[in-house]
Amino acid sequence: MTRLITKPNIAAPDDFYADLLAVHEGLAKAESDALNARLILILANHIGDRETLAEALDAAKPKK
Amino acid sequence: MNQTVETTGKKIFETPLYPYRRSADQEPGARAHHPVVVAGAGPIGLAAAIDLAQMDVPVVVLDDNDKVSWGSRAICFAKRPLEILDRLGCGDPMVDKGVVWNIGKVFFDDRQVYQFDLLPEKGHKRPAFINLQQYYFEQYLVERVRELQAEGKPIELRGGNKVVSVTPKDKGVALSVDTPDGPYTMDSDWLIACDGAGSPIRAMMGLDFVGRVFEDNFLIADVVMDADFPTERWFWFDPPFNRGQSALLHKQPDNVWRIDLQLGWNIDKDEEKKPENVIPRLKAMLGDDVKFELEWVSIYTFQCRRMEKFRHGHVIFAGDAAHQVSPFGARGANSGLQDTDNLCWKLKLVMDGLAPESLLESYDVERIHGADENILNSSRSTDFITPKSDVSRAFRDAALDLSERFEFARPLVNSGRLSVPCVYDGSPLNGPDALEGGPARTRPGATCPDARLGTDFLLDRLGGEFQLLAIDAEVPDSVEDGGIAANAIRVSAADDPSGDLAARYLGDARSAVYLIRPDQHVAARWPSFDEAAVKAAIRQATGRA
Numbered sequence: 001m002t003r004l005i006t007k008p009n010i011a012a013p014d015d016f017y018a019d020l021l022a023v024h025e026g027l028a029k030a031e032s033d034a035l036n037a038r039l040i041l042i043l044a045n046h047i048g049d050r051e052t053l054a055e056a057l058d059a060a061k062p063k064k
Numbered sequence: 065m066n067q068t069v070e071t072t073g074k075k076i077f078e079t080p081l082y083p084y085r086r087s088a089d090q091e092p093g094a095r096a097h098h099p100v101v102v103a104g105a106g107p108i109g110l111a112a113a114i115d116l117a118q119m120d121v122p123v124v125v126l127d128d129n130d131k132v133s134w135g136s137r138a139i140c141f142a143k144r145p146l147e148i149l150d151r152l153g154c155g156d157p158m159v160d161k162g163v164v165w166n167i168g169k170v171f172f173d174d175r176q177v178y179q180f181d182l183l184p185e186k187g188h189k190r191p192a193f194i195n196l197q198q199y200y201f202e203q204y205l206v207e208r209v210r211e212l213q214a215e216g217k218p219i220e221l222r223g224g225n226k227v228v229s230v231t232p233k234d235k236g237v238a239l240s241v242d243t244p245d246g247p248y249t250m251d252s253d254w255l256i257a258c259d260g261a262g263s264p265i266r267a268m269m270g271l272d273f274v275g276r277v278f279e280d281n282f283l284i285a286d287v288v289m290d291a292d293f294p295t296e297r298w299f300w301f302d303p304p305f306n307r308g309q310s311a312l313l314h315k316q317p318d319n320v321w322r323i324d325l326q327l328g329w330n331i332d333k334d335e336e337k338k339p340e341n342v343i344p345r346l347k348a349m350l351g352d353d354v355k356f357e358l359e360w361v362s363i364y365t366f367q368c369r370r371m372e373k374f375r376h377g378h379v380i381f382a383g384d385a386a387h388q389v390s391p392f393g394a395r396g397a398n399s400g401l402q403d404t405d406n407l408c409w410k411l412k413l414v415m416d417g418l419a420p421e422s423l424l425e426s427y428d429v430e431r432i433h434g435a436d437e438n439i440l441n442s443s444r445s446t447d448f449i450t451p452k453s454d455v456s457r458a459f460r461d462a463a464l465d466l467s468e469r470f471e472f473a474r475p476l477v478n479s480g481r482l483s484v485p486c487v488y489d490g491s492p493l494n495g496p497d498a499l500e501g502g503p504a505r506t507r508p509g510a511t512c513p514d515a516r517l518g519t520d521f522l523l524d525r526l527g528g529e530f531q532l533l534a535i536d537a538e539v540p541d542s543v544e545d546g547g548i549a550a551n552a553i554r555v556s557a558a559d560d561p562s563g564d565l566a567a568r569y570l571g572d573a574r575s576a577v578y579l580i581r582p583d584q585h586v587a588a589r590w591p592s593f594d595e596a597a598v599k600a601a602i603r604q605a606t607g608r609a
Binding site for chain 2: 033040045
């Protein structure tokens with residue numbers, strides 16, 4: 001890991017976490033899945049850098 | 065409401081254009097020997113034969129049929145193949161008849177999410193794309209064959225001649241051919257197999273054709289209608305008239321429209337093909353008040369696959385016979401024309417004894433590279449159009465949904481990445497890239513981009529043989545090595561006030577010398593002329609290094 005930030009980087013983490021849950025509130029499973037997919041694409045585009053994205057994909061893989 | 069299925073008037077694809085005629089090869093006791101036989105008179109076989117005949121290589125084309133393609137099939141022809149057709153002397157009728165389009169619209173569910181403009185780059189003789197029915201395409205190629213015959217060129221087109229056996233020999237191949245008058249045999253030094261995705265020759269030789277099967281069916285219909293849909297490519301994901309599936313509408317000449325409807329895997333093909341089932345589907349799409357006639361209907365499935373090697377001794381496979389892709393991206397006929405463009409000049413040099421037979425190995429290297437690129441692009445389009453899992457559908461729908469509001473998502477939407485020629489990076493034929501500051505798009509291995517030269521175009525001055533393109537550089541009229549000459553074409557950046565020529569061939573350099581192959585690919589480039597370097601690059605590009 002050289003580019004992906006893996007140290008805490010979000011100010012007020014509890015607030016962000018609450019926002020993340022709030023945006024899913026009242027949604028059915030399929031709607032939540034769709035929202036998550038949109039969110040991933042939006043964040044991925046914001047990052048843009050392919051190496052960082054590759055590291056993020058790797059970091060997200062299930063632990064062996 | 066017009067519900068007729070039969071169209072009136074005889075279509076070109078119902079007319080025998082090269083009916084069976086008995087040839088001298090069939091006389092008792094005759095055993096013909098031909099330099100080159102081409103199997104298959106489709107777009108690729110005809111292009112190969114025309115290319116060879118133009119170089120005075122005698123060629124016989126065999127086809128079990130005697131008409132052009134029944135129904136439209138391939139419709140979308142890209143710039144590079146049009147440039148190849150110009151070199152083959154039949155680009156004009158194609159482009160004059162074809163429909164030029166630049167605008168594409170993408171629909172998701174019940175709404176348009178965005179539209180794009182291909183924004184074709186200026187300074188090219190040919191448009192980015194034309195739509196043209198395959199039967200016209202083949203007709204113009206057949207007309208070009210007739211023209212060459214009238215000029216006395218050695219080209220023969222035999223309809224009703226079906227290759228039924230192929231026996232590879234040490235320096236050629238023996239063929240048995242069936243005809244309405246019974247079978248006959250012949251020998252040929254070379255056989256070019258352009259007999260389509262189902263290639264009987266490939267099967268006769270027991271050769272592999274492995275790849276990926278896509279479990280999906282598409283209904284393809286060409287309809288004749290007077291409708292005021294614009295000349296645009298419209299692609300629907302999950303529309304109300306074809307729920308959970310995709311659809312495509314695209315215009316061809318003569319008010320013929322291509323409609324492509326995804327049907328899914330578990331269907332009864334024979335039932336779906338019946339007009340009483342097709343017509344309601346089309347009405348749901350086009351609206352109840354649109355009058356149309358069905359010209360051609362078919363249901364297809366597809367695979368992405370290729371042969372492990374395209375060349376097997378003196379039998380060489382080209383087009384769909386060698387590789388098959390999904391139709392999304394128009395990479396079938398377009399890549400097949402690039403196959404024969406790559407092959408014919410090499411074969412000519414080998415037949416003339418000017419290059420070793422091993423030069424043909426570069427056909428495998430370069431065109432397998434092209435086929436793999438096409439298969440990759442085509443498989444990715446198919447995975448987007450037909451998501452294989454819940455999560456891939458979720459991402460597909462997310463990209464489409466976002467594309468309406470956010471520009472960033474549009475490049476992720478994939479309804480077919482339209483065919484562009486591949487660059488033969490790493491080809492053993494490539495010479496040095498010694499032009500410092502030269503544009504990446506004209507590096508060795510790339511095709512030459514066009515540019516305007518006064519009232520003329522650069523590509524009209526290239527092709528057919530090796531050439532030395534000098535831009536604001538001194539070069540001799542001709543450089544020869546081992547009997548292979550590269551003739552000079554001298555131009556100046558000032559010839560093109562738009563700056564396109566300089567941008568495409570000079571970049572940051574002030575002058576350049578390009579060695580260009582007969583198929584208009586760059587072999588090598590330098591800032592100025594160096595005889596020894598040019599000769600070495602000619603040897604490299606002809607497999608004699």
